[in-house]
Amino acid sequence: MKKNTLLLLILINASLIFSKTSAQESSVSRIINEISYGVPTSPAFELLSGKSSEVVNLLTPQDFASNINNLYDGKKLRTGAAFDFRLTVFSKNLSLRKYQENYGSRLLHRSTISLGTSPDSEIKGDVLLSGGLRISLIDKSDARNNSKFLNDLNQAALSMIVAPVLGLSDEENIGIQEDIAERRNLLQPIRDRFYKDNWNQWKLDVGSAIMLRSKSGALKSDSLSSDKFGLWIAGGIPLYQLGQLTASGKIARTINADLGGQESGRETIGARVRFFLPEKYKYLAISAEGALIKTHYKAKDLNETWTHFGVLVEYHVKKLKGWIGLAYGGDTDHRENKNNKISFNYAFYTNQLIKK
Amino acid sequence: MDFTNIPITKDTAISIVVSIPNQPQNFVAKLFQYDLNKVLEKELGVMHFRSTELLIGMPSTLKQKFFAVSGLVIPTSNNPSFYQVVVEIVQDGLTIFKETPIHGGSGTLSEKDISFIYGFILNIP
Numbered sequence: 001m002k003k004n005t006l007l008l009l010i011l012i013n014a015s016l017i018f019s020k021t022s023a024q025e026s027s028v029s030r031i032i033n034e035i036s037y038g039v040p041t042s043p044a045f046e047l048l049s050g051k052s053s054e055v056v057n058l059l060t061p062q063d064f065a066s067n068i069n070n071l072y073d074g075k076k077l078r079t080g081a082a083f084d085f086r087l088t089v090f091s092k093n094l095s096l097r098k099y100q101e102n103y104g105s106r107l108l109h110r111s112t113i114s115l116g117t118s119p120d121s122e123i124k125g126d127v128l129l130s131g132g133l134r135i136s137l138i139d140k141s142d143a144r145n146n147s148k149f150l151n152d153l154n155q156a157a158l159s160m161i162v163a164p165v166l167g168l169s170d171e172e173n174i175g176i177q178e179d180i181a182e183r184r185n186l187l188q189p190i191r192d193r194f195y196k197d198n199w200n201q202w203k204l205d206v207g208s209a210i211m212l213r214s215k216s217g218a219l220k221s222d223s224l225s226s227d228k229f230g231l232w233i234a235g236g237i238p239l240y241q242l243g244q245l246t247a248s249g250k251i252a253r254t255i256n257a258d259l260g261g262q263e264s265g266r267e268t269i270g271a272r273v274r275f276f277l278p279e280k281y282k283y284l285a286i287s288a289e290g291a292l293i294k295t296h297y298k299a300k301d302l303n304e305t306w307t308h309f310g311v312l313v314e315y316h317v318k319k320l321k322g323w324i325g326l327a328y329g330g331d332t333d334h335r336e337n338k339n340n341k342i343s344f345n346y347a348f349y350t351n352q353l354i355k356k
Numbered sequence: 357m358d359f360t361n362i363p364i365t366k367d368t369a370i371s372i373v374v375s376i377p378n379q380p381q382n383f384v385a386k387l388f389q390y391d392l393n394k395v396l397e398k399e400l401g402v403m404h405f406r407s408t409e410l411l412i413g414m415p416s417t418l419k420q421k422f423f424a425v426s427g428l429v430i431p432t433s434n435n436p437s438f439y440q441v442v443v444e445i446v447q448d449g450l451t452i453f454k455e456t457p458i459h460g461g462s463g464t465l466s467e468k469d470i471s472f473i474y475g476f477i478l479n480i481p
Contacts, residue, residue, distance in 0.1 A: 059438040059464060086437075092378050096405040099380035109380055143432040144380055150432070154404050157384045157428045157469070164424045166357045166394035170459040170473050173357060177426060177471040187430065187469060 024347035031310035031329040032353065034340060035291050037246040037272045039232040042084045042114035043132030043209035047228045047252075049118065058085035076217035077117050077127045084114040100145055110136035120213060127217040128227065132209030138235075140201035149194045156186040196279075199356040200244035203236035228254050243275040257298055265296035270308070274354055283316035285354040289329075306334040309342075314354055322350045359422060359475040362445050362453045364415050370478065373444040373451075374425060375408040381439040381465060385427030385472075387412070392420045403427075409446070415480045425457070425474040429465060436466045443474050 040046045042055055058064055064085075071081040088094055088109045099105050112134045120126035143149055160181050164173040181187075209230045215223040234248035250268045257264030270291025277284045290309040297303055310329025317324055330342035364370065374385045387400040387410055400423075401410045412418060429439050440462040445453040456462050460472030 057436055059436065094380055095375060095377050096380040096382055105380075144382070150382055150405075153382065153430055153432075154384045157430055158386065158402055158404075161384065161386045161426050161428065163386075163388045163396050163399065164357060164426050164473055164475070166390055166422060166424065166475070168357060170358055170475070173426070173473050174460055174471045177428075177473070178469075181428065181469055181471070 024345065025325075025349045025353075027343075027345040028312065028325045028327040028347040028349075029353050030340060031327045031345065032272075032287050032289065032312050034310075034331075035268065035270055035289070035293075035308055037248040037270060037289070038234045039134055039205040039207035039248070040132075041134065042082075042112070042116075043134055043207040043230060043232065044084075044114035044116050044130040044211075045082065046132070047209050047211040047230055048116050048128060048130040049121070055082045055084055055114070055116075058083050058089060061090055064089070071115065071117065072219060077129055077214055077219055078217075079117050079119045079127055082114075082116040084112050087111040087113065096144060096150075100147070106142070106145065107135065107137070110139060110142075114209075125216050127214045128211055129214055129224075130209060130211040130228075132207060132230075134205065134207040136203070136205050138202055138204040141198040141203065143191075143194060143198075146194070146198075149190070152190050153187055156190060157181075160184050160186060197241070200236065200238040200241075202238065203234075205232075205234050207232040226255050228252065239273070239275070242278065243273060245271060245273050247271040260299075261297070261302065263295050264298055267294045268292070274356075276354075276356065283318070285314045285352065287312045287354045293331075293334075295334075304334045306332045306337070308332075308340075312354060314352060316352070317348075320348070322348055323352050324348050325353060357424065357473070357475045358458070359477050360453075360455060361477050361479050363479045364447070364452075365481075366447050367415055368447050369414055370412045370418065371409050371446045372403075372412055372423075372425070373409045373442075373446055374403045374427065375442055375444075376405070376429070376439055377442055379437065379439050381405075381437070382430045382432050383427055383439075383441065384430065385425050388424045388426065390422040390424065392422075394422055397421075412478075415478070418478050419480045421478070423476050423478070425472075425476075427472050429460075429470045429472065431465045431467060431469065434467055436464050439463065439465050439470075441472055443476075445476075445478075 056067060058067060070078055086109055094105055114132040116130050118128050120128050162180060210226060211228040212224045213227045230252040232250050237245045239245055248270060253265045268291055272289035275286045288311045292307050294305045308331045312325055312327040315324045325347050327345045331337040331340045372387060376383055382405055384404045386402050389397045389400050391397050403410050425443060440456055443455055444451045457472045457474035460470050
């Protein structure tokens with residue numbers, strides 16, 4: 001009986017410590033995660049509230065044919081659709097060689113369109129349709145466009161290919177080939193080295209999205225009205241091998257905002273610097289960021305401007321197999337910042353928060 | 357192993373082209389030659405995205421031989437993407453036969469390398 005009570009007390013105590021630790025961790029992570037300094041992967045879904053949780057990647061023209069019914073049934077838009085696809089999904093004659101030789105081909109292949117629908121929470125039966133475009137104008141970390149990396153990868157891959165045994169089936173031969181590749185594992189170290197050396201390369205991305213409101217889900221011009229749009233731009237600059245500076249700007253507008261408290265627009269500009277010590281000293285990482293946010297309302301006296309800043313220093317404690325994070329930051333005064341006032345926080349956690 | 361029978365009518369040099377023509381995907385492949393008893397004779401050469409064509413030889417030297425292409429499609433990004441390998445037999449600069457390997461020749465590529473294999477016989481009169 002005594003033993004059970006003791007066990008119960010230990011469990012309660014452990015759960016209290018855990019919940020306290022994870023609350024501290026979230027207060028630390030909030031300081032560096034509140035603002036994104038990149039262009040969203042699928043801009044359409046940034047505008048769409050109540051979007052589907054799963055985005056379907058359409059990889060082939062056949063994927064389009066089999067999924068289009070989930071978006072439009074021939075008469076009305078359906079809600080809950082969420083797709084994205086590359087602009088080159090229908091293209092022919094886009095080999096890796098052409099991709100490397102032609103900037104236009106690279107630009108097209110790196111560009112994605114996202115489409116999604118959700119039910120309008122204000123008017124029953126109406127549907128919100130959002131479409132977005134993301135273009136990667138510069139991406140020096142693009143593995144497909146790095147001849148040395150591909151050459152290293154291919155030399156290693158060729159050394160693993162063995163002559164098929166003609167007495168065996170195709171499946172058996174493929175099984176043997178895959179076993180050899182898995183056992184020798186020559187490619188992953190080359191990939192790891194490439195990603196380690198190129199994580200902070202030059203990047204410039206732009207994105208845009210527009211959301212339309214469709215009366216009763218009809219897809220006719222007189223049933224559609226524009227509701228929101230957003231524009232994003234973000235760039236990354238390497239700071240030697242140790243760090244990266246990312247800077248971004250975002251504009252969002254709600255076209256038919258009401259006269260009350262509904263936000264009609266928001267602009268955000270900001271930058272973040274991340275530093276990691278070299279591989280053999282990889283126990284310290286630093287992230288510092290600052291952003292300016294402006295919000296607009298139809299009633300102009302509600303407009304606000306505030307700044308966000310944050311500094312997080314993470315130290316890896318080898319013996320405890322975790323990280324200690326010391327964070328200072330938050331938002332200057334504004335109506336929304338009940339939970340993110342400027343403060344000092346610390347936490348201990350197992351997974352590093354500052355990511356490459 | 358499965359073998360596709362490819363009829364050859366002209367007495368000019370035969371080449372093979374292995375490519376992924378419509379998607380920017382990386383691959384490597386080797387071509388092997390076997391004798392009538394399916395015993396490996398030699399490796400004829402390698403193909404990859406920058407060098408897709410390989411000379412097999414003159415028809416008179418290729419009678420009663422088996423050929424096998426063995427390759428790897430190698431992902432260069434973690435994002436899922438489609439790929440389709442095409443094997444072509446070429447004479448005088450013209451494609452006389454074209455096929456996608458059934459085993460591993462097309463599909464969705466994500467993080468894992470994918471092996472493909474293709475066997476053929478040149479039907480030379």
